[in-house]
Amino acid sequence: MTEKQDLRVRRTNEQIERAFFLLLKKREFKTITVQDISKTAKIGRSTFYSHYYDKYDLLEQLVNYYTGVFEDIVNQRFSIHTPEIGSNTVKVLILALTQYRDILLQLFDIHTESADLERNFQEILRKTAQAYFDHIDLAGKTGLPLEYLSDLYSSNVMLFLLWQLRNGKNDAVIQFGDRLQEFVLNP
Numbered sequence: 635m636t637e638k639q640d641l642r643v644r645r646t647n648e649q650i651e652r653a654f655f656l657l658l659k660k661r662e663f664k665t666i667t668v669q670d671i672s673k674t675a676k677i678g679r680s681t682f683y684s685h686y687y688d689k690y691d692l693l694e695q696l697v698n699y700y701t702g703v704f705e706d707i708v709n710q711r712f713s714i715h716t717p718e719i720g721s722n723t724v725k726v727l728i729l730a731l732t733q734y735r736d737i738l739l740q741l742f743d744i745h746t747e748s749a750d751l752e753r754n755f756q757e758i759l760r761k762t763a764q765a766y767f768d769h770i771d772l773a774g775k776t777g778l779p780l781e782y783l784s785d786l787y788s789s790n791v792m793l794f795l796l797w798q799l800r801n802g803k804n805d806a807v808i809q810f811g812d813r814l815q816e817f818v819l820n821p
Contacts, residue, residue, distance in 0.1 A: 647685055649675040654692060658740045663693065690746065697741060697749040700734065705758050707731070712762050724791065724811035728798045735799050742796065752792070759788035787818055 653675035657666045668689055672679045686692040707730045711723055731738060741751040764784035767773065773780040794811040798804065 643685070646675075646677060646681060649677060650682060650685060650692065651696065654689075654696075655737060655740055658744075663689075663744045690748065693741075693744060693746065694749040696737075697751045697754065700738060700741060700751060701754040701758070703734070704731070704755050708758055708762050712766050723815050724794045724798075725808045727791065727795060728803065728808060731795065731799065732803070739799055742799075752796075755795070756788050756792050759791050760784045763787040783818065787815070790814060790818070 650671060653671050654666070657670055657674055666689060668679055668682055671689065671692070672682045675682070686695070707727060711726055738751070744750075745752070761784075764780060767780055767783050767787075772778075772783055776783065790811070794807065798807060
């Protein structure tokens with residue numbers, strides 16, 4: 635019985651999420667209501683409220699999920715503690731995130747105090763880069779502040795990711811991004 639309930643809960647969550655993203659293609663987040671989501675998902679409002687507190691809770695849970703996906707990808711990439719970390723980093727991130735392209739682009743356009751996917755991605759990149767740069771003593775090798783190097787790295791990678799997701803895969807941009815990362819990481 636529990637498996638059947640779990641399956642129904644998952645199915646309902648998927649319906650709600652699909653409806654939410656369908657509405658985001660047509661309208662801004664601030665104009666979407668729980669009524670709109672429920673109607674599009676073909677569920678009652680009470681069913682929506684049994685899964686989420688409100689539309690902000692739905693957004694926050696989605697942002698948290700995709701933040702976790704991104705964090706796993708970045709952590710895997712930076713677990714390689716070699717000077718070659720810069721090589722193909724942008725390409726690896728783009729390839730890994732392409733499967734979520736439409737969803738990520740929709741979520742990147744929404745900025746609330748408690749849910750901001752772009753801010754989360756940037757912070758993950760900054761913290762991960764800072765820990766890695768500290769590990770390889772990049773600040774000592776370059777004479778540049780660690781915070782500056784981390785901010786530079788995370789800003790550049792976010793720019794490449796956003797550009798690639800919005801404009802489609804461009805090998806020249808990916809190669810340039812990887813070369814730039816190698817320059818930052820291997821001065």
